[in-house]
Amino acid sequence: MSKRKTFRRHFWQAADSFIETAVTQNIVLVQAIGLCPIIAAGVTLQSGVALTACTAAILLPLSLIMPFIGNYLPKWLRPVVYVLLAALLLVGAAYLLETYISPELYARLYVFIPIIAVNMLHAHNASMAQTMHPLETLFEALGSIVGFGAVICSISALREIAVNSTLWGHPVGIGYVLPEVASPFTAFLMLGFMAALLQWVRQRVSAYFRGKEAEHQ
């Protein structure tokens, strides 16, 4: 098989896994990973975006590194190395966040940034067990980031509007404020409804395709 063909096969597999982790098997709504930062810290859109950026800063380099060194490590050592690398990257990301972006934001988020690292460990544990093409792991990491980011950004935006009547610090102009929405249980409710919505859409889409298939036959 030519090199080009191999690349193309890997590319399509990677795109497939991207769609899977981002939408159909959404990392938050279906696999229930990374709930803690969303529920506790996703109160304003700013923190949501910052958490997404931190996730990206950890996951993207890791997904490029791990396929190359994963082969040479025994199975039991892989998670340990993964966590250590994630922590290293995290220290860098946190430093950047504190010094160059916003110290207050860092002060608000600093507990939840390490939690991301451990959460993402679970997300990638399965993919680390067998060695994969770097392209695939990269796309999967991208899918995780997009899926996580979409959920946390939408939830934190909604909560910011409801609690402070602002969006990214700018007033939206709704006079009515619901301070209870900042509490964790509303985030649980929102997540539940979003998961239900995703299931509904998936069912609709698969029913549509099944109908088309039946027509085709």
Place this chain on the structure above:
Amino acid sequence: MGMFLNGVVLPFQKGNAPLNKIEDFRAQSSVRVPLVRLDMDTPVPSLPFEENASVAAGSVLYKEDNELPVLAPVAGTFGGTVVLQHPQYGKLLCAELIPGDGDEETLPVIPTEKLTPDDIIRIATEAAIYDELDGVPLAEKLACWQLPENDVASPNYVLVADATENDVFGSSAWAILDEEPEAALLGLQLAAKAMRFTRYHIATMLPKDKRRALKRAINRINVYTVADEYPVTQYADPRDEVFRIGIQACLALAKAVQEGRKSLTAVVTVAGDGVIYSRNLRVPYGANVADILAACNVTIEVDVVLGDAMTGIACPDTHTPLLPGTTTLLVMKPKAARVPQPCIGCGRCATVCHAQLLPYEIVRRAENMHFERLRRLTAQLCDGCGACSYICPADRDVAAAVLRAGETSGPVFLNWGGNEDE
């Protein structure tokens, strides 16, 4: 409460039928006797009669090897054969008899003391006695359960003549016990002799005064009183192994041995809110349901059920013959269709289940197609008594769904879904 009592207590709706005498019923239109089932490519048998030949009651119409002879239940003329769909037995080829006058054929009478067990089974075969509990030939049951001579295990085995009638409307067994208790007991003794059982009794659930009269008529130790619940779980002492035959089969066996009369009729209770009063009729096998309804002066539009309220099968056509295995004909005024509501989880179906199943959970998993998770719930133990459907406050057909689930949770589905679906 639930923990201590399994089964349901059904309403008493037998009316005056067990108090009145059994009435004789004379078939007016045709009588149809099933010859063979047509479920396979059965060759149509040739009959020894031509059309319009006169037939004596009890004469053999057709005989297959190793089967009971098919007898003519009434005297009359032979009117050809018909194929019909029976709700209980499927597609049947029937001989049609036009009732008329004629004699009754009998068997030779042998003194009771000289009978060997095999003689009794032969007489049960020749007299074409069917067990009314399930429609199985009595001779088949006797031969199947017969113990070898001098069996040591026999003290644990009890032969029970089932006269409980614990269902809602049926009372034929009570009426028989009222009219001919001695003959019924003799038949039971003969059956026990044929099976080489040493212990036997009549299990019944009569009202108190009737029970006293019965105990005076036959010996007290031959009567066992069951608890008033549906379904009956104890026909004898809990340590004993119970073998059940019907009381009408016992009576027929006694008549066949004593008087040489073949078994041509069954006592059938016609009851329900579609008839003015419920009564017991002595009906020849194969009589039309429409004939029986006419004899009971039913003129309004009714739903007919072959069998009793709890387990009966709805009868789609009144030109259905009444066959062995039916002792109750339920005539109901037509009702609006039941609308099943969502299960509210009252848990009564689990309370009344005598097999200790969880009907609600079985139904839920079967509805959600979790067949692989049905295995631990052992739905195949369900015998379809219908107590759960009766008690369900949401009008759901629980028993039917559990039976269906029991069929699907067989070995085919053991690893069907795999672990990924759980």
Place this chain on the structure above:
Amino acid sequence: MKMNNNPAPHIRTEQKSRHMIMDVLIAASVLYVFSVFNYGMRPVYIGLLSILSSVTCEAICCLIRRRSLRTLLDGSAAVTGALIGLVMSPMVAYWVPMVGSAFAVLVVKAPFGGYGRNVFNPAAAGIALLSYCTPQRMFTYPAIGAGMQLPLDMELTAQDASVGTSLAAQIRDGATPTVNRLHLLLGDFVGPIGATATVILLACAAYFIIRRTASAWTILPYLITCVLCAWCTPCTGLDTLHSILAQMCAGYVLFAGVFLLNDPVTAPRFWLGRILYGVFAGALTMLLQQVGRMEAGSCFAILIVNALSPIIDRWSYYGWRNITRLLRIRREVKAHE
């Protein structure tokens, strides 16, 4: 001749599920009538508006799911509204129970598939939401006085009615409850609309058990556990019996045991599971009453055990079946020896 094709059995029991719901509504209406003597007509309006809100939301859900509006007639939405109205403070603003009922139906009941399929008790969830979000309005009770008529305005302020300290607040703060035993039994003390009438609540429980609307396997273990827990943590300055009675009457303990816990949809169905469920709920309720900061501890306790009830149900069934099987095998082995 037309013939039916219904499967057996051909007769059904007379007791239908709508009768069970009617029983709950009857019992709730008794409590509303009782509250009229204490507070005037305001509690009745609260209850009616709450029912109106829940039924309207149920109708909206029926329309969205393209169900026939006849499903409203089963009355489950009305029960949710009536129960939420019963635990309101008599001087609560009218919109509070309406919001609670709407939340119960729109969020807790309908998305799971409606009546018969909800995981959590909708009424308990609605009460929990309200006590979490508007504790000031929920737990500000008017002082009780014979023949008092609360004004029927939308919002009541402290000027309209004198505010009293509820029994649950007294017990939680470690003070000696000031209500004597007779008043505890008669419901003559500061508290929610329907959750104070001890004798009526016990009568409702007896009514439910006799009518087989609720199972004694749930109510009795719950009450016994609550009494035992109350006995272990006596109030200061009261004798044992009085202290137990005061703790049972405080908050929603009795009300939750009689009305919320017995919702058959969310309770286990096997009798052993029901006993365990009642015991868990009772212990958790008394724990939350002792250490929680809200009077509605029993609602949170019930929501927690609701989540556990399928597991309790299954495990208790399998456990019981295995035990009986072992016993039977042992008996048979003995008989053969």
